[in-house]
Amino acid sequence: MTVRLPENPPTDEAAAEGAAAAVRCSGLEYAFGATRAVDNLDLTVRTGEVFGLLGPNGAGKTTAIRAITTLLPVPAGMVTVFGHDTARDRMAVRRLLGYVPQQLSADGGLTGRENVSLFARVYDVPRRERAPRVAEALEAVALTEAADRLAGTYSGGMIRRLELAQALVSAPRLLILDEPTIGLDPIARTSVWDRIDEIRQATGMTVLVTTHYMDEAEQYCDRVALMHRGRIRALGTPEQLKADLAGELEAPTLEDVFRHHAGQGLHGGSSADSSDGEDFRDVRRTRRTATRVG
Numbered sequence: 044m045t046v047r048l049p050e051n052p053p054t055d056e057a058a059a060e061g062a063a064a065a066v067r068c069s070g071l072e073y074a075f076g077a078t079r080a081v082d083n084l085d086l087t088v089r090t091g092e093v094f095g096l097l098g099p100n101g102a103g104k105t106t107a108i109r110a111i112t113t114l115l116p117v118p119a120g121m122v123t124v125f126g127h128d129t130a131r132d133r134m135a136v137r138r139l140l141g142y143v144p145q146q147l148s149a150d151g152g153l154t155g156r157e158n159v160s161l162f163a164r165v166y167d168v169p170r171r172e173r174a175p176r177v178a179e180a181l182e183a184v185a186l187t188e189a190a191d192r193l194a195g196t197y198s199g200g201m202i203r204r205l206e207l208a209q210a211l212v213s214a215p216r217l218l219i220l221d222e223p224t225i226g227l228d229p230i231a232r233t234s235v236w237d238r239i240d241e242i243r244q245a246t247g248m249t250v251l252v253t254t255h256y257m258d259e260a261e262q263y264c265d266r267v268a269l270m271h272r273g274r275i276r277a278l279g280t281p282e283q284l285k286a287d288l289a290g291e292l293e294a295p296t297l298e299d300v301f302r303h304h305a306g307q308g309l310h311g312g313s314s315a316d317s318s319d320g321e322d323f324r325d326v327r328r329t330r331r332t333a334t335r336v337g
């Protein structure tokens with residue numbers, strides 16, 4: 044599998060200094076009216092790691108991620124991506140990242156290949172490189188055979204992998220995934236994660252992911268941050284976080300860690316409540332429900 048990395052590393056000194064971190068948030072705040080969605084967030088994602096941002100609905104994960112992607116302005120605090128300040132250097136940041144939002148970003152009326160080609164054009168992939176890059180991205184997510192079928196005929200897991208290909212076609216150094224497996228059955232979830240894992244191993248790409256699923260976080264994330272009411276309550280490797288509780292509980296789980304730090308369980312999101320066999324319409328419905336009108 045050949046998935047490329049971009050050739051635009053940070054150039055100025057300040058950028059080079061911060062480049063050891065893929066993402067650095069310092070004192071980040073964001074409020075919707077009286078709701079402090081992100082409350083003085085300090086967070087560093089190291090280059091090359093898979094970092095999981097965990098938390099219940101409304102914890103502030105999506106808001107934090109949207110600030111990192113430059114889709115939301117940063118009213119207070121600072122965010123850098125590979126040393127580039129999101130407030131001052133928005134386009135440089137955007138060139139470095141691939142983002143798969145919670146909302147459906149594939150078009151059911153286009154084929155898989157057309158969907159990815161569209162993103163290649165949007166991300167300014169040079170014209171002569173587009174066809175091979177689209178083919179590589181589709182191959183990386185195991186969709187080569189289905190590439191010329193309409194996305195409207197894909198299963199939920201295939202759609203998620205297609206969206207992954209859309210994000211990969213620009214050869215990002217940082218891949219940001221907001222609930223990549225929401226609404227998928229366990230087999231489709233594993234398939235999405237296996238692709239992410241393979242791509243990460245092949246490229247050294249940094250991955251920042253939000254999820255409700257503690258089992259996924261334990262299995263696939265190098266480090267996790269537990270977020271609650273806009274703040275990070277605990278941060279470390281899943282093993283570290285559990286080991287810290289070992290004196291108090293026998294065989295603590297990440298869910299126990301969360302309850303310990305947030306004073307409540309994570310609610311919603313276990314493999315038991317995922318729906319099997321979703322198709323394109325189900326995915327659209329699931330994700331629409333998850334979308335807030337803002």
Ligand SMILES: Nc1ncnc2c1ncn2[C@@H]1O[C@H](COP(=O)(O)OP(=O)(O)OP(=O)(O)O)[C@@H](O)[C@H]1O
Nearest residue numbers: 075078080099100101102103104105106335336337
């Ligand atoms: N567009 C908006 N307008 C008003 N309030 C919003 C908006 N988006 C988010 N919020 C509020 O901000 C807080 C954080 O929401 P956010 O979506 O960032 O949480 P989350 O952890 O991503 O939740 P989920 O897992 O449900 O996606 C919540 O209280 C939410 O109701």
